[in-house]
Amino acid sequence: MLAQQRLTSLKGVGDKLAQKLAGLGLTTVQDLLLHLPYRYQDKTRLTPLHALRPFAEQLAQGTITSQRFTQGRRASLLVELDGGALTLRFFHFNHNQARQFLRGKQVRAFGEVRPGPTGLEIVHPQYRIFDPDNPPPLQSTLTPVYHSTEGVGQSTWLKLTEQALSLLRQHPLEELLPHALVQEHALPSLNQALHTVHRPEPDDDLDALMNHTHPAQTRLVLEELLAHQLGLARLRAHKAQLNAPVLPPSNLVNALLVSLPFQLTGAQQRVLEAVQADLQKPHPMQRLVQGDVGSGKTIIAALAALQAADAGYQAAVMAPTEILAEQHRNHFLEWLEPLNVPVAWLNGRLSAAQRREQLARIASGEAKVVIGTHALFQKEVEFARLGLVIIDEQHRFGVHQRLALHQKGQAAGLHPHQLIMTATPIPRTLAMAAYGDLDVSVIDELPPGRKPVHTAVMSMDKRLEVMDHLAERCREGVQAYWVCPLIEQSDALDAQAAEETLKLFAQRHPDLQVGLVHGRMKAQDKDAIMQAFKAGDLQLLVATTVIEVGVNVPNASLMVIENAERLGLAQLHQLRGRVGRGAKQSHCVLLYQPPLSDTARRRLQIMRETTDGFKIAEEDLAIRGPGEVLGTRQTGGLTFRLAELPRDEALLPTARQWAQWLLHNSPELADALHARWLHNRQDYALA
Template sequence: MTELAQVSVTALKGVGEAMAEKLARVGLENLQDVLFHLPLRYQDRTRVVPIGALRPGQDAVIEGVVSGADVSMGKRRSLLVRLGDGSGSLSLRFYHFSNAQKEALKRGTHLRCYGEARPGASGLEIYHPEYRVLTGEEDIPVEQNLTPIYPTTEGLTQQRLRQLSQQALDLLGPRSLPDWLPLELAREHQLAPLDEAIRYLHRPPPDADLEELAVGHHWAQHRLAFEELLTHQLSQQRLRESLRAQRAPALPQARDLPVRYLDNLGFAPTGAQRRVGAEIAYDLSQPEPMLRLVQGDVGAGKTVVAALAALQALEAGYQVALMAPTEILAEQHFITFQRWLEPLGIEVAWLAGKLKGKARVSALERIAAGAPMVVGTHALFQPEVQFARLALVIIDEQHRFGVQQRLALRQKGVGGTMCPHQLIMTATPIPRTLAMSAYADLDTSVLDELPPGRTPVNTVLVVDSRRPEVVERVRAACAEGRQAYWVCTLIEESEELTCQAAQSTFEELTLALGELRVGLIHGRMKPVEKAEVMALFKAAELQLLVATTVIEVGVDVPNSSLMIIENPERLGLAQLHQLRGRVGRGSAASHCVLLYHPPLSQIGRERLGIMRETNDGFVIAEKDLQLRGPGEMLGTRQTGLLQFKVADLMRDADLLPAVRDAAQELIQRWPGHVTPLLERWLRHGQQYGQV
């Protein structure tokens, strides 16, 4: 029997070239694709419900006799048909109707309808129901199964998708759709056969638990979610193996530069920094590429750990590249590394997208000639950037870069043959559930200790009608010699949004706080202008900095102890936590004021409540994941990672440990099953890690 993965959709009745194109738009190219295109939800058309038993919001099949049909001239002209069945009556309302339709729905007509009952002007109403006239001679059966509602695209009706899935289901069997989970493995994890699960999800029986299906906890969904998560694990394992199989320069432990660096630093590293530093140093001394993710909460000192790693490569005579996602953060790293490395006699080069003309040519030449330390934005990925001896790449805030970009660095290693070691840093703590799935190809280290002298930030919620009091609070803090941030979430005045714009806030605060020196920084300023303002703020030449969220990561001004965030309800938890992390970096008691605009939505209230309760980035990340979902947290909407068809990382988090074990077992005992699984689930360019 032919495998359904080998049979084109054009083999189905009613699928010509035009229909095949529409199906390709939703990723359906063969019959296996059709079977894995699962319903989003279901309608129950398996029984006729008495009209008297209908509840508002219920989708149902009803039957009755028309007692009248009139054109109503309300706000919009509509046809109102009264239908009764002895238990009660309701109205069918049609906004789009013809005279012929009105005639066909005359008094005494017997109808069967399907639709959603809603409260209306005349009791319950169904808008534009599906209906058919019953003549009374034929017995029209109701549906035998729940009716599936599929994800669709323009020009593809539910009716057509049901017909196509039925044709594919007629050909479904264990031989036409091989089950790549070995029986032993399926039994161990209590998983049903694949063909049974798929048949059930396309055509659930009338007694199926709709609620269980709606929340995704049904055994049939569980079976497919397990296989899909398993496939993502296998894909990442394969990526990891392919990277590990490459050679990387083995960098001996450095003896000289780290000692001199730490002597100049002015403070001793924390225990956590020493521990993580040792893990990295060991990885770098191996001949295969390091792939390590360092997670550290805001202010845990990841940059010091990155510098120690860089010095190991530099002392061995190699190049290091450090990349950050934004110009402002990249510039800060550049300034920091210049300050740290130039006293050790090490040159630091700079490359960003905005670097043009002669300056750009000169930077490219220096990098190609072997400039030891190179700092920049994602411009470092560009093909014309050639390194002489690149041995280590440090990526800050990895979730802002696509996985493909990270892998593109492989080509930039020593002589194009050796793969650089990769150190990835993030100040967005990643919940364990995500780390186990999204970053399964990386080793993880956690900086779980803040440097001494850091103070927890006290967070308060203040309604924006008390704005004048907050302005006075800023005046008082600055009078005591402290500095403050005032963060706005938009740049220009906007009619439809209540957000205060940075420009007008800057003008208003400059007027209100005449004795203070106020600065302004936002994303539309030139990098040079931003750098100048930041330098003035750092040097305490400015007391108050009005800014947009460009200061979210990396800005370090220990003397700033007060932050006002306007309209915090517009930001995600991770972003709020990052912003708050700009204060509390010195020894003074620090405060963060969330100046919100009522009324708050349910999610807005939850978010701000969490910010008030905790300073722990990991707690905040778990909550953020619950509120927003994984795609947004990882910034993966644009990278194609984790676009699950059936699985849901939050809902199925409890499956992940078993999935990891199953992946190991499959690789060891049934390696021949790995490729067919990857082809089944990840064929459409989503094979994580394939460049």
């Protein structure tokens, strides 16, 4: 059975290589067969030099007309073909290699074509030198390219998969998809699909393979998505069997609602009712609340925490940054202290004495609501009766961290309820794929009186002009942010630093009251500046991206973000969300350093066109992919071998539907599918 056959049985796989492959989750021959090419190189056709397209991988051929060395920051070997129609550039080379490039010889080179100082070039191409009258044959099919790890080259993958495919011909894998599903979509068998994807034949539709639309790829993507949906359905079923404290409706909730200087929006009211109903059930709430920047998620969290506190339990609120945690603390103190609900505060900057005091209040149960950063899940933090865990911007925490906090509440056979909040809108497709085990609520309504932020995009050439205009607006009573991506000057990144910007404002506009905030400041100094800005004592706040989340100054209505092309869509959207929180019309200026890449141009265009966080999230998903959007590249979350969102989103409803069918009608097939694709991943059922 290939599902059990160890990779060490293959020729060339010793302990060292086996360890590297295990790091990728590959331990058996079946794992290797399911480690699918993520793209292909097309070396089946030559592109004439005059038809080469920048930023695409192509196979080119030409006659060597010169070769020379250049001395600069990095020495390089330049080989010109056909009088400079294409240049091959090598940074790593030796003189024996250089001597092979003789004038008049022909070179066939493959790689990404890029614009260079004197025309198109390929840096470190794959190449072959030959005599003009003896050209080598072109490859007859596509070359697969595999995700790898350090020390495992593509040639190794080709050798290993060749052996695995040979074994597959002798011992075919079991067909696990229901026959009706295979027929409905006219799909090839599993074994056919694996052979096609790993080793395309010349008569296969190579263009379809390059575009990931080949039936063999669809067959494997659908099976993978189906296995993933089975995993999520099992998580949901597992959680439904756990016991949690029943938290009945609370009079304190009504008392806080009456005391608020605002009314909840319809969307907030709808989400609150769903949360309150969950907390009254004897099974753990697992609810994700999405709300765009400024939609009012914090008050929902506070009302949920009150329901837990009034039932005699503790609520823990964890935020990813100190600024955001401090913002939550300030809100919770303002809302809960008048109701005699004690709030504890825990972060990494407390003195030893302060920390001991807070830990004692938490362990004794005196503190009903505990707010902090990652310090909350450290070993010495013990809760008396933790009934509710609230995690803000959960994708910024590793899965182990979230699990550690959840486990602190497991006492007397009870598991705490969990409320997850995010201001990073998650596209519906991604929510279905990544959070199918959670109930999802959306706050899709901004508080009344809020106006969309007007956004302009300008070149950094106009930086001084924008500075002067901003200073003029500040003199008229407007408060503003000026956001810089770095703390100090960096030649490598060529980005203006916050400290330099502060000096420049002082020189050009000495009458302005300007403050500076960045991540290396002491907490109390940062706090003092933020409070001064909030109180109106400062007209302008120069800051790094530490203000991305958690800063709420309703009077601030103007923001300038420089080097905006360096930031992703989610970060730009979060930053822009710091303005537009009051009744004034707010404006945001995105300054960019030309020239712009196509991706950067697309991002800035999206920011100019819309303030809708969900539209922005859809675009962000298309540009960056789900692993980056969710922050799961580092946290062991949503990763696929072949499936890719949003490209394959049309298959998700089918996968979800058949997952339910399998669980009810063929649990043994469901078990086998789940084991085939997900056996080597840990299910963090409660994280």
